[in-house]
Amino acid sequence: MSAPRTLLITGISRRIGAHLAEHYLALGDRVIGTYRHETETLQALRARGLHAIRADLALPDSIPPLVEAIATHTPRLDAIVHNASIWPSDADCARDPGLIAQLYQLHVTTPVNLTLALHQRLPPPEPVNGRATRSVVFLTDAKVSAGNLGFIHYLASKAAAESAMRSLALTLAPHTRVNAIAPGLILFHPQDHAEKRAARLAMNLLPFEPGASVIADSVDYLLQCPAVTGTTLRVDAGLQLLNPSVRDD
Ligand SMILES: NC(=O)c1ccc[n+]([C@@H]2O[C@H](COP(=O)([O-])OP(=O)(O)OC[C@H]3O[C@@H](n4cnc5c(N)ncnc54)[C@H](OP(=O)(O)O)[C@@H]3O)[C@@H](O)[C@H]2O)c1
Known part of the structure; x- marks a missing residue:
């Protein structure tokens, strides 16, 4: 059996982040998760061994204490998954322009600066036969190239x-x-009504709600395959084939 890995996953209080934490804890790995709000899901994860650290990652000042808390907890960090996210509409951003700065801080600046700060404070071991010893995964969105109204x-x-x-x-x-x-x-929101669900599923070549396990499968692959770096893995159930404007090329 391989040695347990230590993963940092941001935004583990619910949905995909919670599923990833549960998945790696079930594999016997050590999981450090960041959260903003306390949830029952979080309490259940703690009971299974999650080390949870509270941090509002939309605040630039959150990074130094978070790095210290991680370095105090573990000398080893094999993977970082930047999952934490918000998805305000343009109308939300028009009502509250501060959301725009939060989007960039949460999705770009914090993941970059946290990754670099951890590289300094908790450097990964030397590569083994040219193979990297740490893996970082960003959760982005299949519609980044095509754009989306609103x-x-x-x-x-x-x-x-x-x-x-x-x-x-x-x-x-x-x-x-x-x-x-x-x-x-990947996952509908509870408030998504049947008509909205049907319309969204019809955009996919594979018309089903995949669920968070497909993201765990994808993170597994990216953590395991030593020759993949600088790559975006689409997990979009064929969205790009039925909707050519979504394609990257
Ligand atoms: N679900 C999908 O179908 C789908 C589709 C495309 C892309 N994605 C991407 O996949 C990832 C997970 O999706 P999801 O649906 O599970 O997201 P979600 O339900 O919106 O959960 C996002 C997580 O991020 C945390 N978070 C938000 N703002 C934060 C902040 N300022 N500081 C720290 N944590 C913060 C939330 O914690 P709190 O609740 O405590 O605020 C929550 O745990 C996201 O990156 C999302 O963009 C998902």
């Missing part, structure tokens, strides 16, 4: 995260691999 700021910030991912891959090689997952529809 979500200019959200998608622009996720596009910036993909660019930052590639620059970090260049900066941190060969010690660290850096990749992104660009999800299409």
Whole structure:
């Protein structure tokens, strides 16, 4: 059996982040998770061994104490998953312009600066036969290239995260691999009504709600495959094939 890994996952209080934390705890790995709001899900994860650290990652000042808390807890960090996110509409951003700065801080600046600060404070071991010893994964969005009506700021910030991912891959090689997952529809929100669900499913070549396990499968792949860095893995159920404007090329 391989040694347990230590993963940092941001935004583990619910949905995809919570599922990732549960998945890696079930594999026997050590999981450090950041959260903003207390939830029952979080309490259940703590009971299974999660080390939870409270941090509002939209605040630039959150990074130094978070790095110290992680370095105090562990001498080893194998992976970082930048999952924490907000998705305000343009109308939300017009009502509260501060959300625009939060989008870039949460999706770009904090993940980049946190990754770099941890590289300094908790350096990854030397590469083994050229293989990186740390892996970083950004969660972006399958619609970053095509855009989406009503979500200019959200998608622009996720596009910036993909660019930052590639620059970090260049900066941190060969010690660290850096990749992104660009999800299409993964999980509906409870308030999504039947008509909205049907319309969204009809955009996919594979018309089902995939669920958070497909993101765990994708993170597993990116953590395991030693030759992949600077890459975005689309997990979009064929969205781009039925909707050519969503394609990257
Ligand atoms: N679900 C999908 O179908 C889908 C589709 C495309 C892309 N994605 C991407 O996949 C990732 C996970 O999606 P999801 O649906 O699970 O997201 P979600 O339900 O919106 O959860 C986001 C998480 O981020 C945390 N968060 C938000 N603002 C934060 C802040 N300022 N500081 C720290 N944490 C903060 C939230 O914590 P609090 O609740 O405590 O605020 C929550 O745990 C996101 O990056 C999302 O953009 C998801």
